[in-house]
Amino acid sequence: MLVEIIHKQHLDLREVFAQHQEALLQGHFKEAITLLNNFNLCHESHAKLEERYIFPLFEKIDRHSKWDVSLYIKEHEKIERLFENISKDVDWLSEQRISKSQFRRNIIALLDKEKTFKGLTEHHEEREEEAMLKELEEQLEPLLIRELVSDLKFTWIEIIASVKEPNY
Ligand SMILES: [Fe+2]
Numbered sequence: 695m696l697v698e699i700i701h702k703q704h705l706d707l708r709e710v711f712a713q714h715q716e717a718l719l720q721g722h723f724k725e726a727i728t729l730l731n732n733f734n735l736c737h738e739s740h741a742k743l744e745e746r747y748i749f750p751l752f753e754k755i756d757r758h759s760k761w762d763v764s765l766y767i768k769e770h771e772k773i774e775r776l777f778e779n780i781s782k783d784v785d786w787l788s789e790q791r792i793s794k795s796q797f798r799r800n801i802i803a804l805l806d807k808e809k810t811f812k813g814l815t816e817h818h819e820e821r822e823e824e825a826m827l828k829e830l831e832e833q834l835e836p837l838l839i840r841e842l843v844s845d846l847k848f849t850w851i852e853i854i855a856s857v858k859e860p861n862y
């Protein structure tokens with residue numbers, strides 16, 4: 695249950711990022727930037743939800759996997775730094791007065807950087823789902839899990855709804 699609810703958030707985040715990449719690929723910078731900002735808002739909220747609701751519980755249980763909470767926190771920071779870097783690059787490129795060919799080459803370079811970002815987040819998300827959340831699910835009281843799942847579910851619905859636009 696807990697794994698499913700966080701997995702759903704991970705999938706929703708991937709979808710917003712894919713929409714941003716589609717716009718970027720077509721050179722639609724205004725849309726690409728809006729979608730990247732939407733992604734950032736959802737991604738930050740997701741990380742905060744984990745840090746507020748899940749990490750403190752994970753710190754308390756009798757952990758069997760080798761990764762403790764500090765690793766997940768460090769990964770959040772690393773992901774955030776790389777995201778800021780990408781965001782700056784997209785803003786910078788949108789303001790350039792260069793040829794179409796130069797635009798295309800810069801977009802390719804950006805997509806490469808975004809591939810690194812996607813690799814980093816996917817790896818982090820897999821670890822969360824396969825280690826941290828699985829262990830929590832095994833050890834926490836079912837009632838506590840049910841409450842947690844319900845809180846996470848409704849908060850996430852509000853977050854996603856806040857970035858939805860009519861043209862989605
Ligand atoms: Fe995370």
Ligand SMILES: [Fe+2]
Nearest residue numbers: 740744819822
């Ligand atoms: Fe996550």
